[in-house]
Amino acid sequence: AVRPLVILGGVGGIIAVSLAFGFGSQLVRRVRELDARTRLIAAGDFRPMPVPHANDELRDLCNSVNDMARRLAAFQDELQQAERLKVLGQFSGGLAHQLRNAAAGAKLAIELFLAENPTADPEPLQVALRQLARIEANLKQFLALGKPPMAVREPCDLGLLIDQSVRLLKPQAQHMSTTMVWKRPTAPLMVTGDATALSHLFSNIIGNAMEAAGPGG
Numbered sequence: 057a058v059r060p061l062v063i064l065g066g067v068g069g070i071i072a073v074s075l076a077f078g079f080g081s082q083l084v085r086r087v088r089e090l091d092a093r094t095r096l097i098a099a100g101d102f103r104p105m106p107v108p109h110a111n112d113e114l115r116d117l118c119n120s121v122n123d124m125a126r127r128l129a130a131f132q133d134e135l136q137q138a139e140r141l142k143v144l145g146q147f148s149g150g151l152a153h154q155l156r157n158a159a160a161g162a163k164l165a166i167e168l169f170l171a172e173n174p175t176a177d178p179e180p181l182q183v184a185l186r187q188l189a190r191i192e193a194n195l196k197q198f199l200a201l202g203k204p205p206m207a208v209r210e211p212c213d214l215g216l217l218i219d220q221s222v223r224l225l226k227p228q229a230q231h232m233s234t235t236m237v238w239k240r241p242t243a244p245l246m247v248t249g250d251a252t253a254l255s256h257l258f259s260n261i262i263g264n265a266m267e268a269a270g271p272g273g
Contacts, residue, residue, distance in 0.1 A: 104126070166184055208250045208251070
């Protein structure tokens with residue numbers, strides 16, 4: 057009478073142990089795969105891991121690990137981009153300093169030439185001086201990038217500023233065979249603003265007009 061119960065209990069125990077061992081082995085394997093994947097992520101490999109089909113806590117954990125890997129990959133890309141921009145900023149800053157020094161040296165050489173040769177035609181050299189001064193101002197603005205802007209508001213004569221821009225661009229207009237007509241007003245046209253910024257504004261507007269007019273315009 058007891059023997060069938062013992063056999064049934066033994067068989068049931070063996071089956072239970074086998075099932076427990078199978079599920080345990082599968083669980084240990086999945087945990088080891090997850091552990092190996094996290095080690096790869098720590099080493100810099102942010103590829104997503106396969107998500108198991110079983111809808112359980114380990115699947116949720118795998119999804120969380122993959123989401124973490126995606127976020128880390130995006131953060132690494134942003135960090136690399138920031139590092140590239142930092143290096144580019146350092147390089148461009150050094151280059152701007154060199155160009156500014158070169159422009160200042162060329163400007164000084166022209167001024168010395170004009171002082172030593174009073175009979176020379178000053179108009180082309182004056183244009184070159186104004187061009188160099190503009191380059192120097194642009195480089196100064198470039199070097200000031202990232203710093204709080206210093207607003208300079210002072211009385212400015214618009215006629216004088218436009219006249220300077222016209223003189224600056226007149227040789228270029230002659231080279232393009234474009235007619236530039238400018239009649240400076242007799243009375244000052246005073247406004248309050250940044251003279252350097254207004255000068256750049258008028259130079260850009262007139263330069264765009266010259267390009268739009270084209271040769272013969």
